[in-house]
Every structure is written in C-alpha cells, then in structure tokens.
Amino acid sequence: MREKFDVAIIGAGPAGTTAATLLAEKGYRILLVDKATFPRDKTCAGWVNRLAVERFPHLRQNLASLVETPFFGLTFLSSNLGRRALYQENEPVGYLALRSRFDDGLRRLALEAGVEFIEGNGLLKMEEEKGEVRVTLQNGDTYRASVVVGADGAHSRVARLLSLRRCWQKQWRVVCANEDLPSSPQRVMSFYGEKPCIYVIPKFGDLTGYGWVFPKKHHICVGLGGFLKEGQSIKKMYFQLIKALKGSGLLPEESIPQRVSYAIDPVGGVYNQRSLVKGRVVLVGDAAGFVSSLTGEGIYPAMVSAQCAAEVIDSAFRQGTITEKLTEFDLQWAKALGDYLKSPSSQFRKRIGLKFLPLLFKSRLFSRIAARVYLYGKNITLGSG
Numbered sequence: 001m002r003e004k005f006d007v008a009i010i011g012a013g014p015a016g017t018t019a020a021t022l023l024a025e026k027g028y029r030i031l032l033v034d035k036a037t038f039p040r041d042k043t044c045a046g047w048v049n050r051l052a053v054e055r056f057p058h059l060r061q062n063l064a065s066l067v068e069t070p071f072f073g074l075t076f077l078s079s080n081l082g083r084r085a086l087y088q089e090n091e092p093v094g095y096l097a098l099r100s101r102f103d104d105g106l107r108r109l110a111l112e113a114g115v116e117f118i119e120g121n122g123l124l125k126m127e128e129e130k131g132e133v134r135v136t137l138q139n140g141d142t143y144r145a146s147v148v149v150g151a152d153g154a155h156s157r158v159a160r161l162l163s164l165r166r167c168w169q170k171q172w173r174v175v176c177a178n179e180d181l182p183s184s185p186q187r188v189m190s191f192y193g194e195k196p197c198i199y200v201i202p203k204f205g206d207l208t209g210y211g212w213v214f215p216k217k218h219h220i221c222v223g224l225g226g227f228l229k230e231g232q233s234i235k236k237m238y239f240q241l242i243k244a245l246k247g248s249g250l251l252p253e254e255s256i257p258q259r260v261s262y263a264i265d266p267v268g269g270v271y272n273q274r275s276l277v278k279g280r281v282v283l284v285g286d287a288a289g290f291v292s293s294l295t296g297e298g299i300y301p302a303m304v305s306a307q308c309a310a311e312v313i314d315s316a317f318r319q320g321t322i323t324e325k326l327t328e329f330d331l332q333w334a335k336a337l338g339d340y341l342k343s344p345s346s347q348f349r350k351r352i353g354l355k356f357l358p359l360l361f362k363s364r365l366f367s368r369i370a371a372r373v374y375l376y377g378k379n380i381t382l383g384s385g
C-alpha cells in the first residue's frame with residue numbers, strides 16, 4: 001500500500017519549504033521531495049528582502065543561522081561606474097545569504113515542523129485519479145496525496161507534466177551570470193565599510209538588464225542579468241564587468257572569477273500563465289514565474305506565493321471541496337503580489353524608463369524613490385505628466 005499524504009510538495013527551495021512549514025504547522029501530513037541532495041546550491045545573488053523577514057516569523061526567529069549579513073543601503077552606479085547615488089538607512093534594509101545555507105536552513109525548519117523529506121530523488125510523473133494524485137519519483141517509489149504543490153523552480157517538471165508550459169518564452173527569460181567570489185570578513189569590511197550597502201548598475205554596457213555587487217561576509221557576489229540581443233554573450237559581459245569594477249575600485253584586485261554560474265530568471269513570467277492551478281495541483285515560486293520584472297527578485301515572491309497557496313489549500317481541506325476551492329489561488333496571489341511584481345516594473349519601465357536614468361545621479365529625490373522601489377517595491381504616484 002502506497003503512503004498517503006495530505007500534500008506532496010515538489011522542490012525544497014524557499015517556495016517549497018515555506019509551503020511545507022506553514023501546512024505542517026496547521027497539522028497536515030506533508031511530503032517534501034527534492035531531486036538534489038542538501039545542502040545544494042542555487043544560482044542566485046542571495047538578497048533576502050526585509051519584507052520577507054518581517055512577514056515570516058520562522059525566518060525572523062532564525063535569521064542569524066540563515067543569512068550571512070545585513071546591508072544598510074543601495075548605491076546606484078552609472079554605466080561607466082564613475083557616478084554614484086547612495087540611499088542609506090540606519091537599520092538593515094535587507095539581508096544577504098548564501099543560498100546553500102539559506103535553503104538548507106529553511107529545509108531544517110520544515111523538518112522541525114514535522115514535514116517528511118525525501119532528497120536526491122526527483123519527480124518523474126504524476127497521475128490524478130479517484131480524488132488523489134499519484135506521484136512517482138525517479139527511483140520508482142510512488143506516493144499518494146490529496147494535493148500537490150509544484151515548487152520545482154524555473155524549469156518546473158510539474159508545469160510540463162500538467163502541459164501548462166514547456167519552457168519560458170524569450171520575453172519572460174532573463175539570462176544571468178553570477179558568482180560568490182571568496183573573500184574574508186576583514187577584507188570585505190575594509191573594502192565596503194562596516195555598514196555595507198549593495199551596488200546596482202542599472203545599465204551596464206549595452207545589456208538590457210543590470211549588474212550587481214553584493215558584499216556578503218566571506219564572499220563578494222558579482223553578477224549581471226538581462227535580455228540578450230543577437231550576438232551578445234553573458235559570459236563575456238561578466239568578465240567585462242569584473243574588469244570594470246576592479247578598475248573603479250569597486251572590487252578587490254585579488255577577486256578572481258573561478259566558479260561563475262549561469263542561469264535564467266523567469267521575470268514577470270507569472271503574467272504569462274492563464275492559471276496556476278490544474279485539478280489538484282498548484283504552482284508556486286519560480287515554477288509559476290513569481291519573479292519581479294523590475295529587479296529579478298524571486299525569494300520573497302516565492303515565499304509569499306507559497307503562503308497564499310498554503311492558505312488556499314487549508315481552506316480547501318476545511319471546506320471539503322478541494323478542486324473547486326484551489327482555483328481561488330489565482331485570485332489570492334494577485335491580491336498578495338500583483339502590485340509588488342507588476343506595477344513597479346510597468347510604471348518604472350514605461351513612464352520613467354531608461355532614458356531618465358541620468359536623473360538618478362542628479363536628483364536625490366529621484367534616486368531615493370528608485371532605491372525604495374527596488375528594495376521594497378513601493379508604489380509611487382507619478383502623476384499623469
């Protein structure tokens with residue numbers, strides 16, 4: 001007899017572990033499955049939004065073991081790295097993490113909440129029948145669940161098995177290069193100061209995208225991502241960025257790229273999905289395209305989408321009308337995240353746009369608003385002009 005769970009969650013990144021922890025805390029029997037063995041890495045700059053820390057008690061209470069360091073502001077850099085606009089606060093405006101440690105910590109918290117976890121064994125197939133879903137893993141083991149949550153990242157197998165999507169189309173796919181360059185806490189502090197900020201280059205070279213430098217504790221994260229034009233190479237641009245940063249004194253000379261990783265970020269992809277629910281299956285996180293189209297940020301949206309899904313699943317179980325109730329997820333995520341993911345990008349891109357970037361370095365008010373939009377997704381009233 002195959003084991004029966006209330007909910008099977010595929011993927012143990014921030015989305016999957018959040019859904020797992022919240023549902024286990026409500027008393028449901030949860031199976032969490034990941035094809036990787038933990039701790040596992042994920043190509044990511046590791047900025048954890050302060051909003052996530054404020055929203056999720058399990059994150060806040062375990063912050064020290066999950067993240068490397070807080071940061072206190074954001075410096076915009078001009079294209080040639082010659083001009084700067086700094087926005088600073090006295091309190092941390094966000095946190096920087098190493099994804100191997102952050103995700104492993106979230107996974108441990110899920111286990112403490114009572115979640116059952118299988119690692120190193122990915123999802124192979126899913127079949128819905130007689131009011132449940134049969135989930136078969138790569139090693140042939142099969143489990144039954146009343147509901148499945150697809151939290152298996154940008155290349156979601158769940159989405160493919162449901163025929164919701166084969167892959168992300170070009171306009172929803174930002175190509176990135178990223179590396180955590182090893183350093184020492186003393187060196188990072190002497191180079192970037194005791195209360196470091198993150199550095200953002202809104203327009204590097206002719207890339208339609210942006211670059212970043214995130215000083216962590218034992219690492220300095222450098223990366224860039226954008227929509228590539230014909231003939232552009234993200235690898236080449238990454239090395240140009242490293243050289244330019246060193247030339248401008250923004251990266252220590254001894255920082256040599258050794259383990260650059262490349263990945264795609266499904267920015268704004270959620271707006272390309274008609275529904276994130278099919279039968280008894282719900283998609284969250286990158287699997288659903290919950291990534292800000294302004295910043296490429298996905299950890300906070302992944303966690304909020306998972307929280308929304310957990311609430312909808314809970315109410316579906318309590319009301320006993322599972323397939324009918326689950327469709328409410330499409331409304332609930334839009335209430336929780338619609339503005340955060342969409343309006344800053346559409347306002348910022350269409351109405352402010354790249355041609356106004358020089359204003360960042362001329363107007364303190366403008367750079368302050370831009371920094372707050374970047375950090376907190378604040379909606380700004382721009383007037384009609």
Ligand SMILES: Cc1cc2nc3c(=O)[nH]c(=O)nc-3n(C[C@H](O)[C@H](O)[C@H](O)COP(=O)(O)OP(=O)(O)OC[C@H]3O[C@@H](n4cnc5c(N)ncnc54)[C@H](O)[C@@H]3O)c2cc1C
Pocket residue numbers: 010011012013014015016033034035036040042043044045046047048049121122123124151152153154155156157176177178223225263264265284285286287290291296297298299300302
């Ligand atoms: C270069 C880059 C930089 C970024 N920087 C930031 C940043 O600084 N801040 C931020 O907020 N966001 C950032 N993002 C986005 C962020 O990394 C993602 O949005 C976030 O990881 C999404 O979380 P998730 O849980 O949905 O998916 P993931 O973190 O991708 O987790 C998915 C999990 O599913 C597992 N899985 C996959 N397939 C299967 C399968 N078939 N069976 C079982 N398990 C499976 C994987 O092993 C993985 O553990 C960045 C993205 C990129 C590419």
